[in-house]
Amino acid sequence: MRDKAIITSALPYANGEIHLGHVASTYLPADVTTRFLKLKGVEAYYVCASDDFGTPILIQSEKEGKTPTDYVAYWNKRDYEDFAAFGINFDFFYQTSSPENIKFVQEVFEKLNSAGHIYQKEIIQFYCKNDKKFLPDRYVKGICPYCKAEDQYSDLCESCGRVPEEIFKPKCSICRQTPTKEKTTHYFFRLTNFEKPLTKWLEENNNLQKDVKKYVQNWIKSGLVDWDITRDITWGVPIPLVQAKGQVFYGWFDNHLAYISTAIKFLNDKGLKGKEFWNSADIYHFIGKDIVYHHYLFLPAMRLGIGEEYKLPDYIPTRGHLTLQSKKISKSRNWYIGLKQFLQYYPADYLRYYLVAINPYSQDDLNFDWDEFTTRINSELIGNLGNFVNRALGFTNKVFEGKIPEPDEFDDKDKEAEEKIKNFSDETGSLLEQNHLDRALKKIMEFSTFFNQYFQHKEPWKKEKGTKTCVYLSVNAAKSISVALYAFLPNSSQKIWEQLGMAGEVNENKWDSISLLDIKPGHSLGEVSPLFSKVESEDIEKYKKQLGPSEQK
Numbered sequence: 281m282r283d284k285a286i287i288t289s290a291l292p293y294a295n296g297e298i299h300l301g302h303v304a305s306t307y308l309p310a311d312v313t314t315r316f317l318k319l320k321g322v323e324a325y326y327v328c329a330s331d332d333f334g335t336p337i338l339i340q341s342e343k344e345g346k347t348p349t350d351y352v353a354y355w356n357k358r359d360y361e362d363f364a365a366f367g368i369n370f371d372f373f374y375q376t377s378s379p380e381n382i383k384f385v386q387e388v389f390e391k392l393n394s395a396g397h398i399y400q401k402e403i404i405q406f407y408c409k410n411d412k413k414f415l416p417d418r419y420v421k422g423i424c425p426y427c428k429a430e431d432q433y434s435d436l437c438e439s440c441g442r443v444p445e446e447i448f449k450p451k452c453s454i455c456r457q458t459p460t461k462e463k464t465t466h467y468f469f470r471l472t473n474f475e476k477p478l479t480k481w482l483e484e485n486n487n488l489q490k491d492v493k494k495y496v497q498n499w500i501k502s503g504l505v506d507w508d509i510t511r512d513i514t515w516g517v518p519i520p521l522v523q524a525k526g527q528v529f530y531g532w533f534d535n536h537l538a539y540i541s542t543a544i545k546f547l548n549d550k551g552l553k554g555k556e557f558w559n560s561a562d563i564y565h566f567i568g569k570d571i572v573y574h575h576y577l578f579l580p581a582m583r584l585g586i587g588e589e590y591k592l593p594d595y596i597p598t599r600g601h602l603t604l605q606s607k608k609i610s611k612s613r614n615w616y617i618g619l620k621q622f623l624q625y626y627p628a629d630y631l632r633y634y635l636v637a638i639n640p641y642s643q644d645d646l647n648f649d650w651d652e653f654t655t656r657i658n659s660e661l662i663g664n665l666g667n668f669v670n671r672a673l674g675f676t677n678k679v680f681e682g683k684i685p686e687p688d689e690f691d692d693k694d695k696e697a698e699e700k701i702k703n704f705s706d707e708t709g710s711l712l713e714q715n716h717l718d719r720a721l722k723k724i725m726e727f728s729t730f731f732n733q734y735f736q737h738k739e740p741w742k743k744e745k746g747t748k749t750c751v752y753l754s755v756n757a758a759k760s761i762s763v764a765l766y767a768f769l770p771n772s773s774q775k776i777w778e779q780l781g782m783a784g785e786v787n788e789n790k791w792d793s794i795s796l797l798d799i800k801p802g803h804s805l806g807e808v809s810p811l812f813s814k815v816e817s818e819d820i821e822k823y824k825k826q827l828g829p830s831e832q833k
């Protein structure tokens with residue numbers, strides 16, 4: 281682990297609100313990791329940006345009678361607010377349409393071009409004579425050649441999930457007329473130049489997930505294809521060549537470059553040397569499995585193509601998709617929960633707890649289930665953790681007027697409890713370092729279970745002997761929980777910290793302090809109250825009914 285880190289997560293497309301599926305695979309794991317690294321003393325920054333360019337945004341802004349600039353500004357602000365309400369703590373949230381990114385993308389293109397990684401080729405493209413424009417990707421709709429579903433995009437059939445080679449009965453999606461086919465000259469990125477260096481990089485990087493690596497290596501073996509990086513639309517980063525007038529880059533050429541341009545702007549504005557920082561930091565890109573191709577091939581190839589002026593990623597944590605009540609999330613079918621909507625029902629920490637707990641460090645899909653959510657919150661978060669903290673602090677208040685007593689001699693059970701605290705930081709920290717966020721959270725819950733049992737076993741309300749030691753150790757364990765929870769449940773972590781009567785903010789602690797018994801005899805607790813309130817099944821039934829009508833298969 282280096283002493284610096286830059287963390288990014290897949291950029292939200294500035295074309296609609298953030299929902300539970302977005303946060304589960306990328307933003308939450310990235311946020312938890314960043315908070316942990318900061319406690320570890322790493323100079324870590326989490327940067328992100330809205331992905332502003334491309335055909336879908338252009339079409340939608342035209343429909344709403346807005347300029348694309350105003351349209352993306354709205355979603356940039358709204359996304360940022362929703363993330364903030366969920367406790368996603370970006371150090372900087374910018375835009376792919378920022379002047380810095382546009383300039384950077386053009387510079388990268390020029391460098392790739394002079395290094396011989398770009399070439400021109402004439403291609404045939406749909407053209408609408410009525411609208412007088414070329415019609416890339418989503419501008420053309422028709423019948424899917426595979427599953428025969430009607431009204432599908434030419435670049436993706438939403439019914440069967442395949443990418444049609446040639447759509448049947450193509451129609452211009454603006455005016456519904458049949459487009460013609462015209463010649464246009466496009467710029468291509470020679471991905472094929474990078475088969476060897478990509479293979480080498482994949483082999484040498486031991487931080488990448490083995491299963492993902494394996495199928496990326498298979499893609500390379502079966503032959504890479506050069507990449508059309510041109511779009512004949514007006515909304516994008518202009519290709520900086522006279523002969524390319526009216527053409528812009530394809531979104532996947534410019535958007536991941538915003539990881540770099542956004543980080544550099546943030547670091548330079550802070551008075552740091554941006555490029556030096558980048559190249560001496562651990563680089564993390566958190567993604568969902570749908571964009572593996574872009575992050576394991578295009579992104580590293582482009583960085584290799586400019587002589588690794590900016591270092592390649594160290595980690596690309598890749599996770600699966602979230603389903604909702606075991607079905608695919610779909611806004612149009614109302615099988616969907618917006619992040620903003622969810623946060624009107626329950627505190628952010630409930631959702632953070634549940635989504636980390638069910639989310640392994642793998643590409644397996646995960647499922648949001650309302651009943652499981654209820655059980656997890658009521659029996660684990662409240663019944664175990666909330667109960668222990670409230671019990672330990674409440675008892676101290678009742679019997680010792682909130683003042684931590686001087687412990688007596690430790691018996692075997694006390695020594696075991698002390699040992700638990702001393703091992704807690706290493707055991708949990710090593711899991712977090714390996715990206716096993718779910719297992720680390722489970723460790724915290726096991727720690728809490730242990731102390732619940734310890735407290736029960738000691739029966740401090742009955743006995744005179746050993747009571748003081750039990751209180752002393754239990755309150756220190758609650759402090760350990762408070763700091764350990766910070767990365768996962770920042771609000772609850774701070775609440776416990778305040779109830780413990782500790783000064784300052786919980787995030788001013790070092791991670792390793794969770795193994796110290798630094799609440800001393802004589803310390804006074806703050807005001808104690810229950811941390812959480814129960815999830816009621818009547819409410820859950822109501823929320824379940826709001827879903828659908830769903831597609832029955």
Ligand SMILES: [Zn+2]
Pocket residue numbers: 424425426427428429437438439440441442
């Ligand atoms: Zn289809």
Ligand SMILES: [Zn+2]
Pocket residue numbers: 408409410411452453454455456457
């Ligand atoms: Zn048309």
